Amino acid sequence: MSHFVLTCTGCDAEHTVTMRVLECSACGCPLRIDYRGAGPAGAPMQVPLRRPAAALTLGEGNTPSIAMPAAGIAAGVEQLYGKLEFSNPTGSFKDRGSAMMMSALVEHGVGEVVEDSSGNAGASVSAYAARAGISAHVFAPDSTPKAKLRQISVYGATLHTIEGPREEAAAAAIRFAESRNVVYASHALSPFFLEGMKSFAYEVSEQFPGRMPDHVVFPVGNGSLLIGAYMGFEALAERGRLSRTPALHAVQAEAAAPVAAAFYDQPWIKAEGARTVAGGISVAEPPQLHRMVQALRATGGSAATVGDDDILRWQRLLAEREGIFAESSAAAAFAGLEALATRGIISPGDAVLAPVTGFGLKESPAAQG
Amino acid sequence: MSHFVLTCTGCDAEHTVTMRVLECSACGCPLRIDYRGAGPAGAPMQVPLRRPAAALTLGEGNTPSIAMPAAGIAAGVEQLYGKLEFSNPTGSFKDRGSAMMMSALVEHGVGEVVEDSSGNAGASVSAYAARAGISAHVFAPDSTPKAKLRQISVYGATLHTIEGPREEAAAAAIRFAESRNVVYASHALSPFFLEGMKSFAYEVSEQFPGRMPDHVVFPVGNGSLLIGAYMGFEALAERGRLSRTPALHAVQAEAAAPVAAAFYDQPWIKAEGARTVAGGISVAEPPQLHRMVQALRATGGSAATVGDDDILRWQRLLAEREGIFAESSAAAAFAGLEALATRGIISPGDAVLAPVTGFGLKESPAAQG
Numbered sequence: 001m002s003h004f005v006l007t008c009t010g011c012d013a014e015h016t017v018t019m020r021v022l023e024c025s026a027c028g029c030p031l032r033i034d035y036r037g038a039g040p041a042g043a044p045m046q047v048p049l050r051r052p053a054a055a056l057t058l059g060e061g062n063t064p065s066i067a068m069p070a071a072g073i074a075a076g077v078e079q080l081y082g083k084l085e086f087s088n089p090t091g092s093f094k095d096r097g098s099a100m101m102m103s104a105l106v107e108h109g110v111g112e113v114v115e116d117s118s119g120n121a122g123a124s125v126s127a128y129a130a131r132a133g134i135s136a137h138v139f140a141p142d143s144t145p146k147a148k149l150r151q152i153s154v155y156g157a158t159l160h161t162i163e164g165p166r167e168e169a170a171a172a173a174i175r176f177a178e179s180r181n182v183v184y185a186s187h188a189l190s191p192f193f194l195e196g197m198k199s200f201a202y203e204v205s206e207q208f209p210g211r212m213p214d215h216v217v218f219p220v221g222n223g224s225l226l227i228g229a230y231m232g233f234e235a236l237a238e239r240g241r242l243s244r245t246p247a248l249h250a251v252q253a254e255a256a257a258p259v260a261a262a263f264y265d266q267p268w269i270k271a272e273g274a275r276t277v278a279g280g281i282s283v284a285e286p287p288q289l290h291r292m293v294q295a296l297r298a299t300g301g302s303a304a305t306v307g308d309d310d311i312l313r314w315q316r317l318l319a320e321r322e323g324i325f326a327e328s329s330a331a332a333a334f335a336g337l338e339a340l341a342t343r344g345i346i347s348p349g350d351a352v353l354a355p356v357t358g359f360g361l362k363e364s365p366a367a368q369g
Numbered sequence: 370m371s372h373f374v375l376t377c378t379g380c381d382a383e384h385t386v387t388m389r390v391l392e393c394s395a396c397g398c399p400l401r402i403d404y405r406g407a408g409p410a411g412a413p414m415q416v417p418l419r420r421p422a423a424a425l426t427l428g429e430g431n432t433p434s435i436a437m438p439a440a441g442i443a444a445g446v447e448q449l450y451g452k453l454e455f456s457n458p459t460g461s462f463k464d465r466g467s468a469m470m471m472s473a474l475v476e477h478g479v480g481e482v483v484e485d486s487s488g489n490a491g492a493s494v495s496a497y498a499a500r501a502g503i504s505a506h507v508f509a510p511d512s513t514p515k516a517k518l519r520q521i522s523v524y525g526a527t528l529h530t531i532e533g534p535r536e537e538a539a540a541a542a543i544r545f546a547e548s549r550n551v552v553y554a555s556h557a558l559s560p561f562f563l564e565g566m567k568s569f570a571y572e573v574s575e576q577f578p579g580r581m582p583d584h585v586v587f588p589v590g591n592g593s594l595l596i597g598a599y600m601g602f603e604a605l606a607e608r609g610r611l612s613r614t615p616a617l618h619a620v621q622a623e624a625a626a627p628v629a630a631a632f633y634d635q636p637w638i639k640a641e642g643a644r645t646v647a648g649g650i651s652v653a654e655p656p657q658l659h660r661m662v663q664a665l666r667a668t669g670g671s672a673a674t675v676g677d678d679d680i681l682r683w684q685r686l687l688a689e690r691e692g693i694f695a696e697s698s699a700a701a702a703f704a705g706l707e708a709l710a711t712r713g714i715i716s717p718g719d720a721v722l723a724p725v726t727g728f729g730l731k732e733s734p735a736a737q738g
Contacts, residue, residue, distance in 0.1 A: 058435060058692050058693065059432075059433025059434070059435045059456065064428025064431070064458075066426060066427060066428045084427075084428050087457070087458065088456070089453060089456065089693065090692075130692040151729075154688045154689075154694050155688050155689060156689040319499065319524050320524060322427075322499065322500060323427050323458070323459075323496035323497055323499040323524055324458065324496075325459070325520060360520075361460060361516060361730040361731060
């Protein structure tokens, strides 16, 4: 008897724990993990693993939060902090999710997986698969920066580059998984991957013991960090370990803004040929759209869209003024913060935190504009 | 009155603290920092800063140490740990030294610096200079991987690429500093930079409270991490906070092995045209040679040289078996460990730690062989 079940986020139907089901068989919505018992000892917060002490780790998490005074002034807020998620072992926040998902896959005896990614998740899954001795197939758009494609291959995953937009890579991965009967370890759908993201919230609560940030501003594509952080803050609140959940905000590129549109009850259709330098957050049809909007609304947050010029301007500003080399998708959060401050949604006196989700080293020089 | 002085490592002559003197005026040897009083409160261990609480930080240090069982088996030791120094904010261990050196430069009101580097130190100094609002000139060999050259520029430093081997870049930096009367902030010579490296030892003692590693194996070029770690272990031992200092070992590339030669009392002359993929440790005339040999001998350590084939084999092994993408200079330490275990200098039952000094993302694909 497992100490958790998989519950549908749409209709609350319960599903037996397996690594092969990612969506509700009744309504098609994504699944979440619901704890039903104390679970094994050894982890301060509950985790969906039978043997947490034996979980895979490459040293992910425990990333520093640093003050960013110059960026704060430029964005229009007095207190700005960056949580350096690019300090994770493969250079992006995805490692939190990969560690948990791959640990669960090991517990379930899975020996081969398929994943699709715009780059960072693919590299992360490839690294943890290497560590676990699991074979990995990673499907990525052929427009992915070369440094990211190379990183996926370096760890030993089989790389499949797919022509066309991000969605084509996802479709190809699903076809491959079905035809070969291989587990589809989707970072966008796996409830285990999302569960791994909760540690972001746990660390924020430890790093800001006196005064929690009033706002956390996320760059959002599939939204795993936003949703995972929300779940983490909720878990802390349920245990009485958090006085207040920060307002969570989503920033998207103008070319791929379904979450921002949904938040403002606007229709959104991907424009033909629309592209953004922020490939890491270029997701036209995120499967967890509704959960993201719910997280924004429940916390009193909001959404913003930003253009490539502003993204690249912030990427330069973070490097030249703060000494932080963020990838363009990560810089988008700061451009979005500036927009939210300009609109008065975030006030000058508010304390703001933004994750720096990925390392600029992962992008080819062309992305620098 | 400063709470520390600069003491010559050769003749023990004392020098007034300034950012412009890097070598003893009497004998030409490098300087070290000697504490003469309790110093300001706020830091658990002494630091050469007047205001430690105001020190520059980009979140450097506190890097994870992880078990590397597959690499241990391949190297011939049962317990192998990697300390992931590439998790530092610019992707290499240099950030420990840059944070301390640039903090001291800020305290001394320095507004412009010159540095020479094979890449990592240049990027690190460039990032901390950006954070400090200090103008930086970085001199690097034109053979430096493009990703490293780009990273130096991204943070805003003025990049000067110099034809020829590493030594030419150093000579050009010194000429530039003298002709412009700019501070030469040499990571190879600055006693402040070395002082910043001591935190590596402090963290090791905290991360291995039960049993310290028997050996720490360093990839060595200018040797700042080796020397700094040695000083850190010594400082802990003086305070009674360390039962035993691990044996410290130096690994060098065959093409640039002055430290290994000196350790074994062999002559060493750089072979005409000799090169290595491990550019980060390719230093023909390290100014702190004697201190390195002293650290090896005092701790019961040793030295080894490794060829490019073994370096590249270990780079692949770490990625494909451990999920760790090390740059080639970092992989050299593991190749050296294998050599030391083969020679019986390190025994199968010994616990070994090696820093993974730099991120593989910093190298161009060509370096992968």
